[in-house]
Amino acid sequence: MTDLPDSSAADVALRLENAVGAQERFQIMYSVLRDRICTLVYPPGTQLGEEALAEEFGVSRSPLRKALQILEADGLLQSQQGIGTLVTDVDLDALAQVYQLRLELNELTGRLSPATVDDALLQEFDAMNRRAAVLRAHPDRHEFARLNIDFFHVFQLLSENQPLRDHSEKLFYQTCRIWLTLIPEAALEREVKVFCGEIEEITTAVNSDDLEAAALIRRAHLSMGFKRLRKHRKVDAIA
Template identity: 30%
Template sequence: MDEVTALLRERIYSQQYPTGAWLKQEELSEELGVSRTPLREALRRLEQEGLIKSDARRGVRVISGDVQTLLAAYELRAVIDGLAARLAAANVSVARLRDLRQVIAAQRKAVDPWNPRGYSKLNVDLHEMIAQMTNNEFVIAQTSIIRMTAQVFAPVSMIEPSSALRAIDEHTAIVDAIELADGVTAERLARDHIEKTIHQLRSGAPRESTAGYLRAPA
């Protein structure tokens, strides 16, 4: 069951099953070579994570990429990321800081030559690492929202290097505050980082879709 859930989740993250796509259980069962019982349980878990929605008549659908859905997701992320940065600043260690700095350095290398897929993965890695630093199981349990916003809603082909560089500078400032054990500043910077994307969405994205609008998912 866990393997089926992980496989379906990764296919959604990689956009093999794109936003808004309808998933037919009978086809999934045959494709994955599993019976309906573990498949239904896997779909139930993915619905709890917010990746899919069930319709009594039409079946199961990957969450849509409309602006209102994305806004709701990023509003939660602003809270989660801010809290995670504050708590991480209280649990800072040399090893964890080294790991964060290495990810940021790898992000910069991914900009020139431009590697959007590599950058996107590193972006998710950085935010998840900060959440893991909190040692708070409830914060860590919310990290699926990071992948949802950064991968499900934002195709890597749409990310621009200039926006990525801006995001990397913001990542650096957040990690600097964590290193100084300045939780207040870390939280503020982390929330600001996400809220810039929220402002973009509110000020001009097409309401029916986010495709082509988010240039560097936070």
């Protein structure tokens, strides 16, 4: 499974201290900052100061600046002259085409270089399914966001096509903040139930060694989820 970041300051500093080489240090900083943005630790509009982050991570500003530049290229940050580096806002309309492309890429996951369904892969999905059961019993916005990100990375394991995985990951992180920003509290329990049901359905398909079915289930839920997001936004605008 992908090594997902713990974004706490102490853990990040330790991981950076133990990193082997500049590339690994860059990847740690990039992943941690991206994770913080996408779980709204840094909500839209937050100004990220290079000096403060460099001090927190215990690094020079040069490698940190590289991570910030890549995040800007990903659409998660924006540099404004005289202001600094800001976390971008989430615009559902602007991301509509990204969602359309994600629909197609999710379907390809079941057909391009499909992974071998072995015990290790089954254990990853079973672990996600167990976490989903806990979340369903105790809906929580932060845990919903965390499980959404973690399940994405497990789902990525269904294909061994690296270009597909790379593109899917970039597009996922452009859109995943939408759920935290648009789901009203009154709809959280229902959205958690739907998402946990999706994980259960996909896990069943993987256990049946039917990766195409798993990919189609993911695609269908992504499509339905986008339509629900539009409804949530309309309700919020009226309120």
